[in-house]
Amino acid sequence: MLKKMRKKIQVGSKNSTPFFKGQHIKDLKCTDISNLGYGVFKHNGYTIFALNALVNERVDIELFDIKRKYAIGRITTYHTRSENRVDMKQAHVLNANRYINVDYETQVKIKEAQMTKLFNQPVTLKQANQQFNYRNKSEFFYANHKLNMIDDKHQYQPIKTCVLSLPAINTLLPLIEEALNNHPRAQISSVIIRHSAYEDKSLIIFVSKLENRHQDKIAQEIIGATENIKGIILNVGPSENHLFNDKEVMLYGEDYLIEKLMNKQFKLTSKSFYQINQEQTVKLYETIIDFAQFKSSDNVADLYCGVGTIGIIISDYVNSVIGIEVVSDAVKAAQDNIDLNDIHNVSIVEHDLNEDLSILENIDIAIVDPPRNGLSKTIIDNIAKSEIKKVVYVSCNPYSQKEDLKYFEAYGYHIDKIQAVDMFINTHHVEALVLMTRE
Numbered sequence: 001m002l003k004k005m006r007k008k009i010q011v012g013s014k015n016s017t018p019f020f021k022g023q024h025i026k027d028l029k030c031t032d033i034s035n036l037g038y039g040v041f042k043h044n045g046y047t048i049f050a051l052n053a054l055v056n057e058r059v060d061i062e063l064f065d066i067k068r069k070y071a072i073g074r075i076t077t078y079h080t081r082s083e084n085r086v087d088m089k090q091a092h093v094l095n096a097n098r099y100i101n102v103d104y105e106t107q108v109k110i111k112e113a114q115m116t117k118l119f120n121q122p123v124t125l126k127q128a129n130q131q132f133n134y135r136n137k138s139e140f141f142y143a144n145h146k147l148n149m150i151d152d153k154h155q156y157q158p159i160k161t162c163v164l165s166l167p168a169i170n171t172l173l174p175l176i177e178e179a180l181n182n183h184p185r186a187q188i189s190s191v192i193i194r195h196s197a198y199e200d201k202s203l204i205i206f207v208s209k210l211e212n213r214h215q216d217k218i219a220q221e222i223i224g225a226t227e228n229i230k231g232i233i234l235n236v237g238p239s240e241n242h243l244f245n246d247k248e249v250m251l252y253g254e255d256y257l258i259e260k261l262m263n264k265q266f267k268l269t270s271k272s273f274y275q276i277n278q279e280q281t282v283k284l285y286e287t288i289i290d291f292a293q294f295k296s297s298d299n300v301a302d303l304y305c306g307v308g309t310i311g312i313i314i315s316d317y318v319n320s321v322i323g324i325e326v327v328s329d330a331v332k333a334a335q336d337n338i339d340l341n342d343i344h345n346v347s348i349v350e351h352d353l354n355e356d357l358s359i360l361e362n363i364d365i366a367i368v369d370p371p372r373n374g375l376s377k378t379i380i381d382n383i384a385k386s387e388i389k390k391v392v393y394v395s396c397n398p399y400s401q402k403e404d405l406k407y408f409e410a411y412g413y414h415i416d417k418i419q420a421v422d423m424f425i426n427t428h429h430v431e432a433l434v435l436m437t438r439e
Contacts, residue, residue: 018044028043028061036049049071050074051098051152057078060075074152088100119415128422132425135164142188172204175222175226176193176222182217185212188206201257203229203268207234207242233248233251242270255270258340261281262282267307275309283421285309288310291392294317302322307334310367312341312343315346322346322348322363364389368392377407
């Protein structure tokens with residue numbers, strides 16, 4: 001049986017691979033870092049990826065995932081270690097924190113090199129002053145009487161504190177875990193904590209497939225232990241992701257926070273999209289303003305406007321802003337934020353960007369900040385068919401962004417500037433801004 005399990009397809013066949021699951025390969029040298037944060041190794045002409053590796057380190061690897069053209073493994077032994085390595089007590093296997101054991105200067109060099117290679121021109125990274133404890137929103141999974149995060153094998157990893165989350169979030173973790181353990185019949189599957197530095201208050205969202213009286217007991221226990229909770233919400237439905245469940249029940253307090261960004265305030269609900277790194281978000285928006293070189297006569301379209309943060313921030317610099325968003329809840333939240341800031345030159349339209357965009361008439365500049373998969377070709381077509389001469393493209397996935405740029409260039413847009421912002425320190429993610437213009 002063991003021989004059968006380990007039998008591998010011969011090299012040269014249609015699905016050739018020299019690997020099998022559980023195979024140990026010794027003394028491999030890391031030659032590069034992939035855009036997903038994996039160390040890159042070569043073995044008999046094939047590629048092996050493994051987390052927590054730095055260039056020139058020599059390691060032993062155990063393979064656990066076999067593909068036709070490559071394999072993914074786990075480092076079992078380090079024969080040599082890079083001088084750029086920092087050993088963190090928190091497990092490096094948490095799958096988002098792929099650079100947690102890399103000193104910050106090296107992280108910056110890796111990201112700048114990857115962006116430079118991707119865009120085929122020098123790209124610098126706006127660095128962060130705060131390397132840890134910057135996340136204003138974090139999610140944890142409740143199982144086996146513990147709060148957990150996800151490791152590189154997509155398994156639960158018990159956690160007492162998160163080195164990337166704000167201290168105010170970490171302070172709540174033992175209180176929440178104890179309350180969940182005291183009331184297991186509440187059947188909570190996960191918890192999301194969002195914190196406002198402006199109010200110094202937190203919003204807690206519990207997720208469960210059903211509603212029951214034990215969930216109220218959890219809320220009462222938590223608010224009895226701390227004064228820093230503004231609201232506790234129960235999100236109910238079949239999905240483990242609270243964004244996909246419509247039903248919400250207030251267990252305590254208010255269903256929103258107020259956060260201040262630059263000189264504006266924003267109302268944030270459980271489902272509001274808001275950048276998770278406040279310090280770097282300021283740098284991101286300052287870069288948008290610098291790239292666009294707004295004039296007081298400019299009319300700007302903010303596509304995928306969400307709760308309206310970009311449009312509201314830039315409203316001081318332009319004649320008008322029209323925010324376009326397809327999600328009804330986001331449109332309502334954006335209007336609330338316009339009212340909160342008493343702004344009169346920003347309007348919000350609920351509209352599918354894949355449909356006719358005649359509402360883009362008389363627009364001078366478009367700002368687009370789409371989901372990770374980028375823009376559809378229809379949206380690019382609609383922007384290009386308008387009279388818009390300047391586009392600022394913001395993306396948390398530069399690789400889908402790069403593909404979209406090819407279509408803009410086919411319509412005569414020219415890439416003028418590119419800037420990366422280190423929004424997600426200690427991870428492989430990068431926020432990228434591109435300024436495109438055409439005559």
